[in-house]
Amino acid sequence: MEYCSSTTYAPVHIVYANNSELYNLRSAVSELTGVSITDMRGRKRFIDIVEARQLYCAAACQLYPQNSYACIGALILRNHATVMYHNNALFNKETIKDARSRRTVEMYRKLISEK
Numbered sequence: 001m002e003y004c005s006s007t008t009y010a011p012v013h014i015v016y017a018n019n020s021e022l023y024n025l026r027s028a029v030s031e032l033t034g035v036s037i038t039d040m041r042g043r044k045r046f047i048d049i050v051e052a053r054q055l056y057c058a059a060a061c062q063l064y065p066q067n068s069y070a071c072i073g074a075l076i077l078r079n080h081a082t083v084m085y086h087n088n089a090l091f092n093k094e095t096i097k098d099a100r101s102r103r104t105v106e107m108y109r110k111l112i113s114e115k
Contacts, residue, residue, distance in 0.1 A: 021063075021064055028114070047100075057076075059115075063112065
């Protein structure tokens with residue numbers, strides 16, 4: 001199985017991820033959240049779509065650490081900085097007690113436990 005190079009400095013739309021694990025994870029996040037893959041890859045910033053991207057980024061970083069941030073972001077047309085931000089943001093939500101953040105963290109734990 002091929003992985004993205006960790007030294008890739010090309011724009012994110014040029015970095016291609018040939019990794020079925022990440023494709024499957026992206027589909028699982030889409031099913032779990034009800035957000036389409038097209039929306040996850042789009043530019044909309046509705047909270048449900050942002051949370052789906054956040055779940056994907058955090059789960060991909062946790063489950064497949066052998067992939068670079070650029071490789072993980074390539075599947076949702078985002079760069080490495082976005083993946084790092086979403087990964088950190090989800091772990092910061094674990095200390096917040098509002099219902100929406102709690103629901104996002106519960107979905108994350110469910111996704112991790114399934115894999």
